[in-house]
Amino acid sequence: MSEHNHYYDPADLKKFGEVGKNAKELGEKFFSWYGSVFAEGALSEREKSLIALAVAHAVQCPYCIDAYSNDALEKGANLDQMTEAVHVAAAIKGGAALVHGVQMRNIVTKKTM
Template identity: 40%
Template sequence: MTGYLDSDDRKYTKVYKEQTPDILKAFADFDNAVFAAEGREIPLKYRELIALGVALTTQCTYCIDGHSNNAVKAGATQAELAEAAWVAAALRAGASYAHGRLAFKLTEGAHQH
């Protein structure tokens, strides 16, 4: 896919800076607090692995890139990255299973016998 992880994509941040600088600052402050190296109960490596699992689930290429690299910088191993990927896969599969039940519920009574 053209455009994914294109180094030029960052230049479009200027729209946020120009149009909604207050929200951009609030988001950056929030993100910095969540991923602060110190002062959190969950060590940074694990927060980055959680973020990687979420990124894999939401399929955000930019987040996968950033959080997998940040996890490694925080000490994560290849095995830990692999397990994070499997956890994300299990959650996605589990969600399909659970929402399948919703499909049964929503179509209850619609079937001709």
């Protein structure tokens, strides 16, 4: 893929607000809820930002990784904390794959002598 011909364009991140096009009311509801989700609450803004960063890696969303790498810095997180957050995501992803090995084992146990 050439630099100018790819699915993910960093400039598209700025168009996030356009997801409300053709569905204005739903878009407004989404962004209102989104804003409330990330506001200081039982969890701090920084904790929420680190969770978002971890989830961004789990769902492998380059826009989200860009947005929440910057956001976590602006919430006072450092690279050690952000790296640990990514490891949490990786551990859950890895663990989720491995725990399915139980299913594999169940099937194989049933099918074999």
